[in-house]
Amino acid sequence: MSPPTRRLELDPRTVARARRLAARAAAPVIALARTSTTTSVERAVLRLAGLAGADAEGIPWVNRLVDAVRADVGLEHGVALPVWHALAVSEHDDLSTLAQKAAAGGVRFTLPSGTYERSAKTAARRDVARGIATIDRNRRSRQRLLARLGDPPKPWIYLIVATGDIYEDIPQAQAAARGGADIIAVIRSTGQSLLDYVPEGATRDGFAGTYATQENFRLMRTALDEVSREVGRYVRLTNYASGLCMPEIATLAGLERLDMMLNDCMYGIIFRDINPQRTFIDQRFSRQIHSRAGIIINTGEDNYLTTADAVDAAHTVIVSQLLNERFGLEAGLEDWQLGLGHAFEINPEVPEQFRLELAHAQLVRELFPNAPLKYMPPTKHMTGDVFFGYLLDAFFNLAGVMTEQSILLVGMMTEGIVTPFLSDRDLALENVRYVRSACAGLAEDFRPAPDGFIARRAEQVLAEAVDLLERICDESLFAAIAKGTFGVTKRPPDTGKGLDGVVTQAPGYYNPASVLLEGRDA
Amino acid sequence: MSPPTRRLELDPRTVARARRLAARAAAPVIALARTSTTTSVERAVLRLAGLAGADAEGIPWVNRLVDAVRADVGLEHGVALPVWHALAVSEHDDLSTLAQKAAAGGVRFTLPSGTYERSAKTAARRDVARGIATIDRNRRSRQRLLARLGDPPKPWIYLIVATGDIYEDIPQAQAAARGGADIIAVIRSTGQSLLDYVPEGATRDGFAGTYATQENFRLMRTALDEVSREVGRYVRLTNYASGLCMPEIATLAGLERLDMMLNDCMYGIIFRDINPQRTFIDQRFSRQIHSRAGIIINTGEDNYLTTADAVDAAHTVIVSQLLNERFGLEAGLEDWQLGLGHAFEINPEVPEQFRLELAHAQLVRELFPNAPLKYMPPTKHMTGDVFFGYLLDAFFNLAGVMTEQSILLVGMMTEGIVTPFLSDRDLALENVRYVRSACAGLAEDFRPAPDGFIARRAEQVLAEAVDLLERICDESLFAAIAKGTFGVTKRPPDTGKGLDGVVTQAPGYYNPASVLLEGRDA
């Protein structure tokens, strides 16, 4: 799309300064991520190599195998060397038999060296390359489908389904697509992000969301391909990576041609109490996968405004977006893949609420002109008054159109009550359809007075963001998170779920996936 | 309020031209009105002189008396001379006994001459002056109350009650005022405008509206004075003059301190099939009363867009407004009393619908910068989808705020279904309250591109209006109305209800009210 209109006279030097500060704040964290691995990163490697399925208790073979390896030789050198060495020296010719044997305690893993090491590496790389080839194939077929069926114009209409039952989700997703949705997101069951494994198969028993499984991904993507042909435009599929299995879910998304993934460098830390180190390490690997898969990520800054005040904390959104941008680019994502999140969460009773929202949305738009911004609707101030809620959602849609946002997650009038009904989604589409059509060119008439209310508010938020970034550089990002800087939630670096899954790489650590993803295999 | 912002570069010469043409088109009609009278005008004279009440069948004494006079000497000289002459020569010292006697056929009316004529005039003028004094008193007390209780800021929120029962109307009106309404309009029963008399007393039996009677006026104004003190702002009361009794209802409004009246030079013709001549004569007298009473009139151009297409017929609204302005000023109204009507009636499925509405609303705003414009909500395209209807009303409110309209008649989500429920009105107030507060200063950021979509559309509509005015000047306003120019409804000058009530003034015609209202009594 054509570059968004500039409506604010932001000082380019201040903007550049903010980016420099973000890079500085991120540097130590990136260093940590480059020199560490996690159980989930290693399991992702095995998934790329084709190891799937689970045992009788539903624990995936990748978990069993990684645990067995860790028990014998630890993960400091990565799972690849011991596993492919075992494959080479033992008679079991494939990963799953090896995994089963290992789970039964029938395998002793050792670290190969010399030629053994070299051949293990070659074999591992060969197998993992197959997975990556699948990801590449999916990326190409997405391109083909986009070309054939057509890519909808921005803003893309993003709708959520959340029944907990994939077989209810599918008809609802198809109805939504027919109604005009460009993107379908399948929300996960409340508990999943805390599971240290990815469930298997088609599921019907989620709470307020449906489990993210490879099979559910496949079923939904197939259903959407079907409806995409019917409606004559490619309908994108989104799911959620964040959580203890970020790297694996990112991998499955690539293997099943998902198009977008919720993937934030801090969401799991703040809203799921996942250990900060674990999260930062996992997000890097998962973003390398997304980068390769041509998947657009969605970050979660919008969530901060549900626990913090949307006016007072507006600048924390900007700071987090700059950090997400930095981490994303370092992991290989390109600007067009950075679906940075923000939201329309100011209390509607605040005077000039709508203009304040316009100021925030326009600021983000101009700071990230090439990013497919994900703009989230009001949630916190949605009550049981569904009529007023429907109106508030319309003003959100209007702000999205006036400030040229890229992805509109259309709000549901029942936000304050239940997970969306089928009819809520249809009404929400009617709502956004009207706003987009009736106000199609309104952005042309939206010209904030150069030194007026909106311009001044935007400048103020940017200034506050720069100040905060400076403080973060002084005290470190971990310290800032521990202090409750984001979403007024305190998360110390050594607490939270999943810390035990963090391992520092030893010299000689080998990860065929990283090698291939970072193009170090040449 | 401060003069509205100019957003369009309208050519002042074109605007001046349009006004000249409107004056030319109105001239012959005004001439007719100055030299004619109607049964209702004459009845209004008697009401000013204090004649009230009705006979057993509920026919007001003013009707009985005027009919009796007409039977004996006709109305060419007006009702005043024969009536006050009869009072002088006969023993009945007051109007109502005279009326009763006359109704019973016990009076022969004659035209006085010489000294008799002079004394009849003096007596008539003296009695009518009392009524006018009451009107003046009411105007002063309105001023006092506005000063003491406070005059709400524009835009004024205008709400309708329409139960048909004055005793249901009152609590609903009070609830609406507490909820934020600045103006309450009591809609009339469907049939009333075709009645050639004004019903008496408190009524509970209206259809989709409540009868306009002097007692109902009094009851509601009293109830609103009460609630005005409670909410600490003067809540205005509106009713409808248009119809066969325009002059009388205008008079009663002045006598009971109503604050606004629906009063259009053509509404009755087009939407009630009332004879054009009758209407033009009646509207002039009723506006002379409104002028004296300090009442703001509301015109009915909005209605055209319910029978004609809101895009194709946009210019007919402008033409009608210029005519209403001309007729109004000639009758003595001042700019601040001209609540010219227009509406948000474009089909929401039309691309750029909202911007087209902005163009129309802004054009009207700039053509009549000092008029308290009455902006009407969507009605024709309101369906049973109350959720979408609620949203459409919000965009109407937004257009009103962005283009600085003066009076917002807030829409009801049930417009397409029933006359408003109590809760519809409360939800409508919640709707407009949000828009006014959240977008308080948004008009500052609304700056249509000089040669953009909105500016061009406004120019086009103005040009079409000028063309139409030229054609009207060539063929006469009556001919234009007969051709269905307004609201695509054809109304020939010699058909329609109430023509029999039209009388051409004879030399020596005497109307004490006109004399006093036009200040010819000096």
Place this chain on the structure above:
Amino acid sequence: MSTINVVRAYGDTTGDGMVQISFTLPMPAGPKAEAAAAAFAAKMGLDPALVVHAKGIGPDFTFFVVYGRSSVVVDLDEIVVAEREYPLLTTKEINLEVKSRLKRRLVVVGGTVGTDAHTVGLDAILNVKGFAGEKGLEHYRELRVVNLGAQLDAVELVDRALRERADAILVSQVVTQRDAHVQHVQEVVTALRDRWPSDSGRHPMRPLLVVGGPRFDPGAAADLGVDRVFTRGTTPREVASYLVHALSRRRAA
């Protein structure tokens, strides 16, 4: 009963029965009012009934929004739909039918009776301009349309129909508050009965009485004592097709 033919309300899961309701109770806001609202919803069959919104309107009223599960099950086999009892014909066919059967133009007199001044609906059916892309009855060569507009007196309408030797009287009623539409229709029915006492073989035959408006109950023709009721979204062709059908059935009889 076979589950194929019964339906429940659908929120986001088959069979969940979820519905939304809103209403006002004439009592001040507060715990008591919320409890009353819950009881109200329960009596409407919601269980559970979740009072999700309560807002006082002045001191004497409270508005509520309630979500809940309704146990109502509708058996589709029991649903009788007012199926179109006549074939939908093309303009050509309609003109032909009239020509061949009546051997003269079919005369239609239309108007809005009583205090109702709404003409857009009737005009949508009668005027050439038409509705929803279909031309109105005036457009049919073999139909003669007399559109008397609004606010007609029932008796005058019927007398005019008599003078025009009308085959059908079309009455529009849009205002329904306090059943105004029903009353106005009654006036026409009575006026017709006066002119055509049931058993009279009087000529011309009694014209068909067709009423229309957005809020009529489609099934109410019999109760109203009219020949046919048309409601929201009616198109001119439906009306023309019906007239041809009904009149030819009559002559047959």
Place this chain on the structure above:
Amino acid sequence: MSTINVVRAYGDTTGDGMVQISFTLPMPAGPKAEAAAAAFAAKMGLDPALVVHAKGIGPDFTFFVVYGRSSVVVDLDEIVVAEREYPLLTTKEINLEVKSRLKRRLVVVGGTVGTDAHTVGLDAILNVKGFAGEKGLEHYRELRVVNLGAQLDAVELVDRALRERADAILVSQVVTQRDAHVQHVQEVVTALRDRWPSDSGRHPMRPLLVVGGPRFDPGAAADLGVDRVFTRGTTPREVASYLVHALSRRRAA
């Protein structure tokens, strides 16, 4: 019965009984669906039931808006309101009560159990910041608050309460889909029962179990097997006042 104590829904006239409902039926749009919707509304007691809006959602569903008159009458004398059973005390009074009766600080352990990660509601009650202008429980000198945050395992929560010698356990549940909140509360109840088998005179005494969340049924304490339920709009002072009241009643017993 005396008309003073019964209420009907109010549209725009006393006694008109008007209500609005909306729902979706799993069937394609069309006359049959509209008839089914009318039947559905009729079964909910609307007469007349006016189907004012029908919109197909894809090929298999139709959404409806219906207005109609409900005959439901609520007898206010039969309405039992969950009246506050405790006096609302000031901060001062609360601190004093605790001091004088417990002779030590009152210990509160709070958290959100199971997969529910919503903490804003619980924090509104516990954190100093508070809610609706009232400071949270942490602010009370005589209260010791242990806020364990979200996603707690029920058993761990109870054990922690035991260790802290808690007087009350405060559980928040916001996610209610598929009755998740009820199940999670059950887990806590069971865990409590394991630690404090009903008849055991074990010390410390079993802590009070207080649950809260926007979608709990205020009257459901007994069914849930908890001591008190708080729902939408609860303020910290209400909770503190309740705790003081309930604990002193207990000691009295």
